[in-house]
Amino acid sequence: MGRHVFGVPMVGNNVAPGAESGSVKRGAFLSHVAVWLRESGEAGRSKLLAVVLSVVVVCLGLGWLTPSNADSATEPMRVVSYTVQPGDTLWAYAASITPEGGDVSRTVRELIDLNELDSASLIPGQRIIVPAE
Template identity: 50%
Template sequence: MVVLVILTFAAMGGRGDTRSESKSTEVVSYTVAPGDTLWSYASRITPEGDDVSETVEELKQLNHLQTSSLQVGQRIMVPVR
């Protein structure tokens, strides 16, 4: 179990590191309002035809979130696209 967690973390971290080294990302900070979800933020910035769930995962990584849950008043960073 521990090995699986370590391998998963290493695989995810490797992709994130490669992306951040090759290109910096401009972000905007938002304060979460009632009814806001990661999906709603992701759907606004995901290009048509792309998978919104991949953008949700990107937002989770960018904001160091373990889950997709947001709290009213929480500040999150969203890439500018």
């Protein structure tokens, strides 16, 4: 019975010159896979496709099972309602509440998400929810 590597029959002598017995030339496995696919025809391609799809499904499944951290705060945020005044901008408000060295653009995105706004534009008289100070 011939040698097999990962279920693929190995043909010919692929031992690298001067190498230990059992080692193979670089790329030998892939060339054997190509020969095996050519010789096994449609059935071999179907088997290979089934194996590849199984590996993909398992990898995706493991990704879905892996717990991930939520991006939300660990405690509820206290908020208040604010009526936008002429000259108010979301960027100016975000800059005033962002800790020193913090990312103002992130605070703007959080305010947009909190208020379900389409953009950072505000209209005088508009009511928005802001974190309580």
